[in-house]
Amino acid sequence: MARHKPATKGGYQRGESTRAAILMAAVEVFGRRGYEGASTRDIAKAAEVNAPAIQYYFDSKEGVYLQCVEHLITLLWQKMGAAVEAAEMAASDRTSDDQRLIEAALGILAAVLVTQEDTHHRKAWRAFFDRQQAGPCPPSATVAFEQKFKGRIDSVMRQLIARLSGFALEDERTILHAMALFTQGLAFRAHKPRLATALGQENVSRSQMRLANDIALTQARFTLHGLAQRNPSLTR
Incomplete structure (x- = not known):
């Protein structure tokens, strides 16, 4: 220890x-x-x-790495805890209507996007996280991140998607829709050089990234409304 x-x-x-x-x-x-x-x-x-x-x-090296992961989890919950808790309440409340469920899902995605904003501190942690996701690391770190952060967010997002769509919680479509929301939401950040090229610039300004985030949330809203409208199991 x-x-x-x-x-x-x-x-x-x-x-x-x-x-x-x-x-x-x-x-x-x-x-x-x-x-x-x-x-x-x-x-x-x-x-x-x-x-x-x-x-x-x-x-050891593994010990310091695991403490980095633990600290990253703490920082992420400081930014995202309120949105996740609100989403969990909405998902567990059987009286929640579509609009509440949609706003809960968008609240999580918005919190994720905020954590991606560029500051020196966040750039360092994002680089660490990207490496942790992409490359070999101690199994204990992967387990900690899954159990203490990622698993909880994945779970509530799938619950929201299932409620809106009428798909079963473990349906492949539920899982893929939940993943797609995060993937699409983070696409501008993941492909920032391509975004700059598309805009005819060398770099993307902070205001442009905020606009990109707003657009990502708008796209996600359309998707969630579309799932709700196609849900055959609810009477509206």
């Missing part, structure tokens, strides 16, 4: 700040090099600490 010196009343001890510095450096190193390409020596150098400090605070 990772160790660190406890905080004292009125502030943090040096050990706590050192641990935080290692964590921040690890996020950037893992984001650039991936789990397999990064070393504890790389992380220590980026954090400006001695290599043994990694073992002292986190036990």
Whole structure:
């Protein structure tokens, strides 16, 4: 288990700040090099600490990586927790009408898009997350992310889709529609260079990305309304 010196009343001890510095450096190193390409020596150098400090605070490279994932999950819930909780309430309430279910689904997607906005801090975490999704990483990190974050969001989105469409919760169409909403919503961000080319520019401005997000949400709204209108099991 990772160790660190406890905080004292009125502030943090040096050990706590050192641990935080290692964590921040690890996020950037893992984001650039991936789990397999990064070393504890790389992380220590980026954090400006001695290599043994990694073992002292986190036990191993896997330990610091897992703590990065845990911290990322905490940050994501700070941004998305309210939207997910509102969606869970709407999905579990049998009196929820189509409009409430649609707004709940859009609330989650909007929260996801907000977390994608460009700041230095978010860029580092997004690079880490992209690497974590695309490349080899400790199984413990994958399990933690699935159990503590992704699984919960996937579950409520499928419940909303099932309620709107009339498809069974485990129907392939329910699963694919839920995935499609996220994929389409994040398409502009994932293909940002292509978006800039389409706009005849070298870069995409922040205001243009916000417009792209608004359009993604509009498209998602059309999709959700379409599913509700085709639902044969409800009388409207």
